[in-house]
Amino acid sequence: MELKENCGITGVYGNKKAAEIIHSALFSLQHRGQESCGIITGSGKNHSSAMGMGLVSDVFKPACMKTLRGHFGIGHVRYSTTGSSSPKNIQPFIAEYRGKTYAISHNGNLVNSTSLRRSLEKRGSIFRTSLDTEIIMHMIMMSRKESFIEKILDVLPEIKGAFSLVFFSPEGIVAAKDPWSFRPLCLGKLEEGYMVASESCAFDFAGASYIRELEPGEVLVIDGKGIKSILPEKRVRTARCIFEFIYFARPDSRVFGESVYHARKKLGENLAKEFPHTGEMVIPIPDSGSISAIGFSQKKGLPFEMGIVRNHYVGRTFIQPLQESREKSVRIKLNPIKEVIGGKDIVVIEDSIVRGTTSRMRITDLRKSGAKKIYMGVSCPPIRHPCFYGIDFPDSRQLIAGKKSVKEIEKEIGVDGLIYLSMESMLASIRLPGEEFCTACFTGEYPVPCGSQARLKKERFETGRRGKE
Amino acid sequence: MELKENCGITGVYGNKKAAEIIHSALFSLQHRGQESCGIITGSGKNHSSAMGMGLVSDVFKPACMKTLRGHFGIGHVRYSTTGSSSPKNIQPFIAEYRGKTYAISHNGNLVNSTSLRRSLEKRGSIFRTSLDTEIIMHMIMMSRKESFIEKILDVLPEIKGAFSLVFFSPEGIVAAKDPWSFRPLCLGKLEEGYMVASESCAFDFAGASYIRELEPGEVLVIDGKGIKSILPEKRVRTARCIFEFIYFARPDSRVFGESVYHARKKLGENLAKEFPHTGEMVIPIPDSGSISAIGFSQKKGLPFEMGIVRNHYVGRTFIQPLQESREKSVRIKLNPIKEVIGGKDIVVIEDSIVRGTTSRMRITDLRKSGAKKIYMGVSCPPIRHPCFYGIDFPDSRQLIAGKKSVKEIEKEIGVDGLIYLSMESMLASIRLPGEEFCTACFTGEYPVPCGSQARLKKERFETGRRGKE
Amino acid sequence: MELKENCGITGVYGNKKAAEIIHSALFSLQHRGQESCGIITGSGKNHSSAMGMGLVSDVFKPACMKTLRGHFGIGHVRYSTTGSSSPKNIQPFIAEYRGKTYAISHNGNLVNSTSLRRSLEKRGSIFRTSLDTEIIMHMIMMSRKESFIEKILDVLPEIKGAFSLVFFSPEGIVAAKDPWSFRPLCLGKLEEGYMVASESCAFDFAGASYIRELEPGEVLVIDGKGIKSILPEKRVRTARCIFEFIYFARPDSRVFGESVYHARKKLGENLAKEFPHTGEMVIPIPDSGSISAIGFSQKKGLPFEMGIVRNHYVGRTFIQPLQESREKSVRIKLNPIKEVIGGKDIVVIEDSIVRGTTSRMRITDLRKSGAKKIYMGVSCPPIRHPCFYGIDFPDSRQLIAGKKSVKEIEKEIGVDGLIYLSMESMLASIRLPGEEFCTACFTGEYPVPCGSQARLKKERFETGRRGKE
């Protein structure tokens, strides 16, 4: 699968190398967003920030890192969607209020942002960005409560949808998660101090040890007095995004408390059980299908071969000079090995299918490289509905499974057999209770109402993309 | 004289080449600010903007200009003060409000911004910049009035100090000037449509004809219905900045309705009348002393010689690799010609003296180049007080005339005779009534109270410069 | 293994999309050099070139590609060694001679360059670069022969060592290989015209079909008259670099006519046969150990697991802001997965060991992640001698196997068992005759004498790096 919307967030408190730790964490979270990145650090008295468009390695040069002082701070990597990229949307979102500086890093998507924004504008708020994050900052500053924490607690119940947040204030950092727990956010212990991050892989380089995932709706205050957890009084239905396991998260991470590697391998094993076809080898679509393919291979007893090579130098910066077709971009990125698959019956493992166009091109390429029979296993059910909680799926008309049957898709992408993993097997692949996941993109049952407003916003955004900054 | 604070603003309505006209106007106004520049244009339905740090020629490349479409827009060039430069302070200041986009270009400085900002923050406003402009935008959006024009009219009486403003809205542009008329702003007629600009030189390249200066306190609405002028009900004392004639404005401009060239030449003529010394030639300190020196030369009957050459390649980008002393930077910029002044008694004409350090260095240089007697004429009275209306004068302790007599200054800068133009002659050099000028920097009589708040702000800013963005 | 010296070269003739094909070929060959890249194309009458420091995706922007016209051309990607990078060393090396333009792309390293350079200097040649390529160009231009081809044939016998070359002249392109065939170079057929490239993976994206590897000492003239092959009259001992199979080449390539994937998998299978230890899983050091690990896993019957994750965003651009130690750089690039290897006995597969420092750090990391027993398999014999034919191995004192026994290395890098593949098994893994490979780095038996001169040059280079451009 290609391009889905998401972001990576992190925060550190109580370590004099806060900036360096945040920097390495953003490196580890880079797969969650490559458009822009930012860091703000502080000591309570002073603060400093650095941000820019591009990769962590491009934005933070040594000279820049030296200016980031203080024992706490937060960071952000932002996902790129074509057309809407703008320097003004870089996060953390920083604001000055009564002579003090506050900032927010946000991963997720609100479903009631349109109405929230409208009511803020009625009260005179002006906006500089199209970020949900700015809405949250406005609401907090307008709260009548006294302290920053109280203001946060006052405002969070009003915002609906997916949000994992890390706040920066002169006192320290605050981590918060929506009550549905749509997006991951976990807590780790540094040799000195604490850190939070979207995925646990961010802890490894910093030498932090994993403590736990934040609870649904939990607010975690980390400052000079230590750590304080505030849990919501009443709980709502938990709705974790299952796509974090299927595609987003790194295999060396834990999200929602579970190992992504184990979950992903189990998806492959379960797919093998439901897979009626066979072949001479199992080949993953790199890199997202690799772990599932290992599980599949072991369970099915077919040899695992890396029959498609990924060119890691072809990133988002590859602007095709040829411009002939998107096909070339796909082909230069993934190259099937004739010597491996030529004349063979193969099983290819893909994590998911969105529009189907990319899959079709890859199958064409495999045919050209001499593959005989091609069976495809997909490690999740058909995606039929858009996501309003932060994943950049198109609407149902553009989702291939939104309008076609599995048989039709099989034909369209040109495989000799196409098997999607069943819903039950998918949920059974992860140790967490199945009913605590959001599966709206498969079923259309949205855990948080997101009727006309969110749809409107999605549309407005896409229209907006045509506009100019 | 060196570096004083100011900005240049412009706006165009009703011309399909709006962006190009604004671009050329900013070129013409570049002397009012070299730190950053920006343009926003629109058609009512869409808008587009471009801005950046640096000169107009660096920021607006052809590819960038192509994206600026629409029949109206506004522009800004910003002055540079060491240390406080930041991309976030670039103007026009743009905000979104209820799905529409508004923008402001501002030249001037408010004296009650601290209290205005404080009361806005009490109501929950958050700030992203340290600009007075953002305060004005917040106030307008919070006004209970219905239309954008009504909101502007509702808010302007609350802001005190110097402001020439051009607003951008989906309907068109609005130009406004503070009731004291501190800063210039004039109206011109394009072949199609209208334009406003800080100085009339901006009209020349665009082929616009000069109509008139805006009245004190006037608000000029230029949109699809034509031009509408709204004048304040009661007038206050007019207080035009006389420094626009002495130093800021280009000699090919009209400001406040008067020709700068004529005023500046008259300053030189009047200085000649009061000048007791003589010499073999008159030499201007380029470029600001040139026109006065011509007037002086003609009235005094002494030959005018360009005995000091200015190196135009030494701009603000000259970061001295030597770092030894500021003296070298001064010397490489202005080079006296030994063959012209060697062995001669000379009269040098300077527009004004601020700290006195630059003047002293230049006199030293002239001595090294062989000048015998050196008499200096200054085309304004001694500057003894800071400015709170937009000029970057230091406080009285750093102003050489704030603590020393003319005789002492004469000695300190090392001239054989130093003559300042008298207040009466200065005011008599310009055809406008003398009592309608602000002369606070000479007299300490401030036309708009600017007690502790403005002073505090000045101080805060200077402290702030030490901080980090 | 880390950092070895090499380059990638390509050439196209007879296709109006020559520039685009070269561009895509360089993308495919990017793994052979990331420091700089360049392209020159022409039509016989005109030519145009573009080159720069950095990756193919950074250097060739669409606007730049448009300027590269003509139906033939050559390209180059250059390997990066810290400290010696300089824009002047970018290839293709272009020279003008009698009003015509010639260029060379070179992969390899000469052993008699010092004496060649000295004799050229005696005749008055001046040099702008430290490239062997410039020496070759000088020699060709000084040849008394008439045509460009004759000059090439006149000069090639004088140069000793490793060279795969592609020449550009107003008539077309010429490909040439040293008589020992140290470096690969193969010929492919485009839909229109022909292309040559270091590895066959460059053909895939261009839609070219693989024809054959160039013969040792072959010169291939490709111009308007078609293809003409010139073979050397007497043959010398063939000495193909076996490291192309072990590490350099992409697994989707053929080099020297053989599939890299098959060779590399066979290396793993043969290693499995000689491997006395066992464990619960086989883990490759990504990416270079992956294919051998698959072969190992299948032969040994142990499950293959991707227990170490590579962060592809950490490239050569990662300048550590921490600067504490190289260890951190290694760790952020490869992250072991605790959940996979914790508490397990594992076999890790590495392609080769050079200094041993990187291996030691990785083993330390695996221990920290909870691995119990760690056995390491290396898919080649111990490297004990430097390479003078183009690979950036250090001298014997810095090669860990140059001074320590396998038992000592085992201890130093901290594994519970270390097995190197035997020489016989390594050679048996590839279908080509074993005696046609250069194995000097293992045995010290150099197929082309490279005594004091080459050693001197190696030393001079390393000293030179301390100098300043």
Place this chain on the structure above:
Amino acid sequence: MELKENCGITGVYGNKKAAEIIHSALFSLQHRGQESCGIITGSGKNHSSAMGMGLVSDVFKPACMKTLRGHFGIGHVRYSTTGSSSPKNIQPFIAEYRGKTYAISHNGNLVNSTSLRRSLEKRGSIFRTSLDTEIIMHMIMMSRKESFIEKILDVLPEIKGAFSLVFFSPEGIVAAKDPWSFRPLCLGKLEEGYMVASESCAFDFAGASYIRELEPGEVLVIDGKGIKSILPEKRVRTARCIFEFIYFARPDSRVFGESVYHARKKLGENLAKEFPHTGEMVIPIPDSGSISAIGFSQKKGLPFEMGIVRNHYVGRTFIQPLQESREKSVRIKLNPIKEVIGGKDIVVIEDSIVRGTTSRMRITDLRKSGAKKIYMGVSCPPIRHPCFYGIDFPDSRQLIAGKKSVKEIEKEIGVDGLIYLSMESMLASIRLPGEEFCTACFTGEYPVPCGSQARLKKERFETGRRGKE
């Protein structure tokens, strides 16, 4: 007048701040070339260099300056002609020869470069640039003489045309001038050590005192043994470029031993004597006409007014986004002041007329600004012939005076009277003997034969510009 070809060169020996002095000298010589600049410095054992496209202030940043160590070195600023700019043509031209580093800075143009290049190519020399400088370097290195100085002396007699040169070798620097003395080059004494530069203005900032102009054909060796002058045995006709006084050189410089300011003022005085018309004021075309206009004004008794303002922010970086016409670029650079010239009869002073197009545009602009009668004085005779010694004049067909009479030019550019200074008066304005100047551009009498070859080269260059690097 606009754009003429030239360069600026400098060298320093015996001062530990060599790089800083060269840097400031290049700043002072920036008017002689804005395309690119470079510095090489050394200590005999080591050397370091820095160069780049653009202005001195853009290329040499503090970090870069720090790397330039040693007690001697040379520098260069290069003139920009549209289309032919290329990084490879940046000077000083550096070459390595027998392990040592040599460099040349060159101002001028050879007339026999085509034949020199051809014979070098016959001997096998290859070229990387289109610079005459590279030819000189090749010839020196091919000389059979032993020492670098002897080689220079051996080779200089063979090269014909205009050249002022500064050489850099491990021993020190060497300055040399062609026997005709086409281009200026002068010697100055630093507090410690010596320096040479194209113009004496380069000495002022460095605190160097002017010693003398180099003699025609003189070679000046400056190294550890002091200064040694070598004069040619037989002298040829001296042919100094008179355009240095008319346009090129800065008014604060001495060239060929004479003050530019005095010469230029005298040109204006002599023009006044021959000027039959009168007006209400004298207005220079800034900046090149300013000093002549002062002389004219004083002699004629007409008031001097700066009636045209130059916008110094419009440099070569002004790429018109409008692209409509070159007229706009001219107008935005020079703005006539309506309030000064409106309704007046004026005399404008121009230094020279080349194609006539720029002059016509300016006269149109002055008319639009309200000038009544416009008389133009030109401070040199009509330019009718191209220059082969370094000035970028077009060929006779494009020179307005090459095909039209003064009366016709008067009509074409639209003035009420046009007076060129006479040849006699021009030569009489400078204290040097008139017969020692090259006046070929006025008379067509070329002091050094430059028949078909130089013409060919000129043509080839202009053709070459259409090509691509």
